[in-house]
Amino acid sequence: MGAATMEPELPVGQRIREHRERQGKSQAVVAGLCRITEDYLSRIERGKKTPTLPVLMSIARELRIPVAVLLDEPSDPRPRTEKACADRRVANALLGHVEDPGRPPCSTAELRAAVDSTWRAWETHPERFSAAADALPGLIHDVNAALRRHRSDADTHARREIQRCAADMYFMLRSYCRRTGRADLSMMVADRGLRAAEEADDPIRIAAARWNLGHILLGTGDPDAAADVAVRAVEQLGADPQGEAAAMAGALQLVAVVADGRRKRYWAARERLAKSATPLATAVGDGNAHHTVFGPTNVQLHAVSIDTEAGNSRAALALADRIDTSRLPLERRFTFQLDVARCWDLLREDAAVLVHLTDLAAVAPEDFARNPMAIQMVTDLRKRARPTYRKQVVDLAERVGVR
Numbered sequence: 041m042g043a044a045t046m047e048p049e050l051p052v053g054q055r056i057r058e059h060r061e062r063q064g065k066s067q068a069v070v071a072g073l074c075r076i077t078e079d080y081l082s083r084i085e086r087g088k089k090t091p092t093l094p095v096l097m098s099i100a101r102e103l104r105i106p107v108a109v110l111l112d113e114p115s116d117p118r119p120r121t122e123k124a125c126a127d128r129r130v131a132n133a134l135l136g137h138v139e140d141p142g143r144p145p146c147s148t149a150e151l152r153a154a155v156d157s158t159w160r161a162w163e164t165h166p167e168r169f170s171a172a173a174d175a176l177p178g179l180i181h182d183v184n185a186a187l188r189r190h191r192s193d194a195d196t197h198a199r200r201e202i203q204r205c206a207a208d209m210y211f212m213l214r215s216y217c218r219r220t221g222r223a224d225l226s227m228m229v230a231d232r233g234l235r236a237a238e239e240a241d242d243p244i245r246i247a248a249a250r251w252n253l254g255h256i257l258l259g260t261g262d263p264d265a266a267a268d269v270a271v272r273a274v275e276q277l278g279a280d281p282q283g284e285a286a287a288m289a290g291a292l293q294l295v296a297v298v299a300d301g302r303r304k305r306y307w308a309a310r311e312r313l314a315k316s317a318t319p320l321a322t323a324v325g326d327g328n329a330h331h332t333v334f335g336p337t338n339v340q341l342h343a344v345s346i347d348t349e350a351g352n353s354r355a356a357l358a359l360a361d362r363i364d365t366s367r368l369p370l371e372r373r374f375t376f377q378l379d380v381a382r383c384w385d386l387l388r389e390d391a392a393v394l395v396h397l398t399d400l401a402a403v404a405p406e407d408f409a410r411n412p413m414a415i416q417m418v419t420d421l422r423k424r425a426r427p428t429y430r431k432q433v434v435d436l437a438e439r440v441g442v443r
Contacts, residue, residue: 051094055110055239056086059103064112074098094351104261107413127220129293135223136184145183146187148198151205154179155212159331162212163369169406172216183209189429191442203240207233207249211331214252215371218259219410226256240275247273247288247411248330254295260304263378267299281320284329290320290339291332306350313342326367333372337363341376353383378414385417393421396428398436418442 060070071081076095077345084099086433091099100107146154156177183206190199210233217225230253237245252275257266270292281289293316300309317339326335326348340363347356360380365373384392397418399406408414418437425433437443 052091052110053085053087053089054180056081056099057126059105060085063103065103070102073102096416101304104263104302106261107261107416108263110412119417127173127222128214130173130176130180130216130220131222131225133180134229142348143178143181143185145185148186148201148205151182151186154182155205155208159208159212162215163331163371166370166402166404167406168370169216169220169410172212175408176213176216179209180213199211200240200242203236204242204245207236207240207245208243208330210236211248211252214256218256219407223256223260226259230256243277244284244288245330247277247285248332251288251291251295251330251332254292254299258295258298263299263302267296270295270299283324286320287324287327287329287332287334290317290324291329291334293317293320294334294338294342297346301346301349306346309346310343313339317342326371331369333369337365337368338372341365341379344376344379348379348383351386353386356380357385364397370404371407374400374407374411378411381417382413385420390421390425391429393417394425394433394436397421398432401436401440405440415440416441 049051060067067081067085068078071078074081074095075098079436080089081099084095096110097107097391100110154175158175161175162168165171183202186202187206190202206375210229213229214226214233217229219225230249233252234246234249235248250269254266254270254273257263259271273395274289274292274296277285277289277292293312293354297309297312297317300306300312318336321334321336321339324335326337328334332338340359344356344359344363347353347359360376360383365376368376377396381393381396381400384396397414401413418433418440421441422433422437422442
């Protein structure tokens with residue numbers, strides 16, 4: 041959590057040095073693990089050298105922190121201010137700073153419809169952060185008001201349904217807060233989501249809450265804890281889960297797969313993917329149980345991610361060519377195409393990088409603007425673009441706020 045308090049204006053090199061020294065690691069040790077020279081790392085930390093994306097990712101892995109922590113640098117102050125204002129409205133609502141006593145109460149059915157509608161926008165809207173920032177403050181108020189009204193209600197069914205609505209809302213807030221850089225709020229809403237699922241006495245939502253917690257732990261650089269949470273949650277679903285329980289067990293296995301990859305245990309990640317996740321995916325088919333998007337397609341996406349993380353770019357691209365992501369939610373399509381762009385970036389195939397980044401900026405502009413890795417790839421691409429496509433690179437850079 042301490043990483044989130046670092047000053048945003050620090051250059052990348054200084055952030056690397058701060059995290060390295062905080063962990064008591066020498067330049068020689070980190071450089072050796074990243075397969076770069078100690079002098080190269082020293083120049084990066086002194087701001088004399090800008091690390092390439094693969095080097096930056098390697099350093100982030102060795103320091104066990106997200107790349108986003110090292111890249112949290114504003115590229116365009118005006119949109120950042122607008123984003124900050126929208127994010128602040130959501131944070132204030134979560135922290136109870138904003139109440140609307142004149143807002144009429146809504147029925148349980150209306151609350152369910154509002155939660156589902158907000159989720160649909162989050163999964164499909166190209167400007168989903170703006171849509172969520174508009175909807176979430178009111179929804180948070182309505183859910184909290186409903187929880188207070190029904191706290192002592194004798195109608196057990198209504199009370200449990202409101203808790204289910206609360207859990208589902210907090211699941212979405214976990215994703216929103218994580219991607220807006222509020223790791224502290226992500227952990228808070230994950231805990232609230234788990235408590236709501238437990239109050240609803242809903243085993244599948246309890247598993248979904250732990251899936252959300254696992255993703256937060258991955259994002260904060262603690263793959264060991266993420267794997268532990270996921271594996272324990274799978275065990276609690278039973279030895280032979282069926283239906284939604286099987287889908288949740290598979291989604292939790294994918295959390296453990298990612299954790300293995302983050303720890304560079306690529307063989308373990310591939311084995312878990314083949315032996316644990318794939319059979320469950322085959323059994324349930326493609327679906328979106330509690331917004332986990334688990335199924336054969338998502339398993340294939342994780343196979344691409346493993347090879348990407350392991351540096352096997354050509355193998356990852358060969359897998360990617362066989363995957364149809366057209367039916368997946370926007371976020372998963374974005375992540376997949378960003379992985380593909382990363383592979384081409386590692387191979388220094390700049391024209392292919394440009395094609396994928398241009399498409400991403402058009403399809404999901406707000407995701408792009410909030411993704412440090414995407415911004416860094418544009419920055420690097422602009423530095424080395426050839427004259428034949430330099431204009432297109434400059435146009436893309438201007439569109440996403442890279443100077």
